[in-house]
């Protein structure tokens with residue numbers, strides 16, 4: 574248990590928050606829901622140089638709205654709010670499912686979507702959906718804002734690309750074209766309170782005939798050091814007429830393309846690969862069904 578003292582700050586505006594983290598840099602940590610940060614502090618894993626905690630509780634970063642860019646979600650929005658939002662369910666069902674799969678109701682009521690991204694765990698439940706949805710992440714500092722494509726966000730296990738004076742402000746999920754369906758499947762042996770053994774999200778866009786796969790994006794979590802896009806598997810089916818044989822090839826390619834930890838004591842790599850093969854095909858078929866049904 575940590576017995577260190579911290580300066581605790583609760584800025585009441587975004588500008589004030591950026592001022593504080595700009596001033597402290599590496600010596601401050603943002604505190605959103607605290608469900609990752611507090612346990613890591615208790616385990617003594619927090620960098621010894623950190624002296625200040627900057628709470629997002631009053632930062633006004635808790636919102637979900639739709640604008641011309643797409644779905645815009647404040648980084649301090651809780652998983653409960655994301656999972657139960659009619660807007661998210663309508664526009665990006667896979668993300669609502671991902672947030673709804675995090676921990677327990679008590680955890681989801683305080684844990685945030687931004688915290689899930691910033692922790693950058695390989696098995697984070699919003700990572701595969703946001704990857705497949707091609708989300709853009711908005712980071713801000715006193716120097717200004719920058720837009721980070723999610724494929725550039727993860728730098729390795731538990732590492733993201735934020736600079737020490739930056740905070741994640743919001744997440745933008747671009748509007749999906751017509752005839753698009755999205756689906757997320759988390760596989761873990763327990764139905765809740767367990768990290769994913771494998772996470773698969775699929776976004777499928779069909780043409781008007783509903784037979785041709787115009788576009789597909791596949792996000793995978795827990796099967797490589799960081800969440801990833803299965804780009805080779807996508808290429809197998811993109812622009813092609815969908816057949817069962819083609820989907821088998823797509824699923825096999827995803828299973829070959831992922832990179833599960835061979836030294837994991839939790840799950841053997843061969844098992845994770847096998848589950849990627851099974852779940853990618855099931856995920857595609859479910860996303861396709863939703864696309865054909867008009868989402």
Ligand SMILES: Cc1cc2nc3c(=O)[nH]c(=O)nc-3n(C[C@H](O)[C@H](O)[C@H](O)COP(=O)(O)OP(=O)(O)OC[C@H]3O[C@@H](n4cnc5c(N)ncnc54)[C@H](O)[C@@H]3O)c2cc1C
Pocket residue numbers: 602603604605606607608609610611612648649674675676677680683684685686687688689690691692696697698699735739740741742766767768769
């Ligand atoms: C019992 C339990 C079960 C869990 N089960 C799951 C699960 O099933 N699936 C899953 O994915 N996760 C799970 N988690 C992990 C955790 O709940 C999630 O990752 C959660 O989304 C983290 O959000 P938070 O707001 O609590 O983050 P915090 O703990 O507040 O922050 C996490 C990290 O991100 C940084 N940070 C947070 N917000 C920002 C920001 N806006 N800008 C910059 N840095 C920021 C913090 O400084 C910290 O380093 C579980 C945790 C617990 C304790």
